[in-house]
Amino acid sequence: MDVGMMMVFASYGWENCPDKQVWDEEIRLARMAADLGFDCLWSAEHHFNDYSFVPDNIQLMTYLTAKCPNIDVGTAAVILPWHDPLRVAENAAVLDMLSGGRLRFGMGRGLARREFEAFRLDMGESRGRFDEAADMIVKALKTGFIEGSGPFYKQPRIEIRPRPQHNMDGRIYAVASSEDSIDSAAKLGAHMVMFADRPWEMRKPMIDKGRELHTKYHGTKPPVPMLTEFAVMSTNLAECEEEARKYQGKFVESNFHHYEFLGEHFAKVKGYDSYQQKAEIARKGGGLAAATEGFMKAASWGTPDKVLRGIEDRRKLLGDFEMNVAFRFGGTPFEVSKRGIELFAKEVLPVVKKWEPMQTAQAAE
Secondary structure (H helix, E strand, C coil), X not given: CCEEEEECCCCCCCCCCCHHHHHHHHHHHHHHXXXXXXXXXXXXXXXXXXXXXXXXXXXXXXXXXXXXXXXXXXXCCEEHHHCCHHHHHXXXXXXXXXXXXXXXXEEECCCCHHHHHHCCCCHHXXXXXXXXXXXXXXXXXXXXXXXXXXXXXXXXXXXXXXXXXXXXXXXEEEECCCHHHHHHHHHHCCEEEEECCCCHHHHHHHHHHHHHHXXXXXXXXXXXXXXXXXXXXXXXXXXXXXXXXXXXXXXXXXXXXXXXXXXXXXXXXXXXXXXXXXXXXXXXXXXXXXXXXXXXXXXXXXXXXXXXXXXXXXXXXXXXXXXXXXXXXXXXXHHHHHHHHHHHHHHXXXXXXXXXXXXXXXXXX
C-alpha cells in the first residue's frame, strides 16, 4: 500500500498561533515523514483563512522536493478555476523536472464560496472551468503542448518550456466527491481523491461507480483511489479517544465554518447538488455533533492495533486504495502530531506496505 502524509497548514483550533509557526511545524512534520518511510508529501490549496492557508502548493512542493530528495511530492489539490491553465502546466512541468519525476499532480474545482468571491469568480462556473482546464493541462504534461478553444480558455497552441521530461501515466489525481467530479476524474484517467468525512459505507457506491466509468472510458483497469484522512494515535486508547473527539471534532467544526455547510447557498449554485444534500443532512441530522460522530467512524484514531484493524476493514469493503494521512489539524499540538507520525511509521507503515494488491472484485463479496 502506498501511504502519504497530508499537510493542512491550519491555525483553526489554536489561539494566537502565528502563521509562521504553523508553517514551521508542518514542514518539520513533513521532513520527519520523509525520513520515516512515507511515500509522498501532499498539500491542499486554500487561501485567506485559518481553516488552511497554502496559496501555492506547487511552490511549496518545489521547496520540499529539494529538502526531501527521497520522497514523492503531490498536490491535493491545485484548484484549477483559480488559475490560468497555461501557468499551471508550466509550473507543474518545472516541479516535475526539478524533482526527477516525483510529482503526483492532483486537481480540484473548489468548494468554498468565500474563496471564489475573493478571486472574483462565479462559483457556478467551477465545473466548466475545471473540466476545460484539466483536459488542457493533462494533455500538456503528456505532449508538451497546450491549447484550448472552449468557452473559458481560448489558448493558442504553444509549447511548454522546459518540456515535460517524464511520463505522467499513473501520476494524475482528481478530487472526486460529487457525482460529476467522479465522472470527470474517470474521463481524465485520474486517481479519485476522497476525504474521510463520512462512513466509508456511504462512499462505496461512488467509488465503485468511478471504477466502472474509468473502464467504460478507457477500457483499462482503473487506478486505485486515494483516501485522505485525519489521524490521532496513542498507545492509550481511552486517552486517544478523548483527543480524537477534541481535535477531529474541531476539524469538523472548521470544515463546517469554512464551507458554510449549515447554509443554503449550495442549492443556488450549479453543480453542487451533492453538497446541498450534505448540508441538508447536517441541518436535519444533528449538525456538528452528528457530523463529528460520522467523521470519527471514517477516520483513523486510537492505538496502532485499532488503526490497523480499521484500515483492514476498509480495504475489505472498498478494495485497494492509497492512503494520505494528516496528523496536524483542529488544534492538535505539535507533540501529539509528532507522536502520531512516529507511532504510525513504527507500527502501521511496515504492515500495510507488505500487503499484496487484492482483486477489487473480492472486496464486493
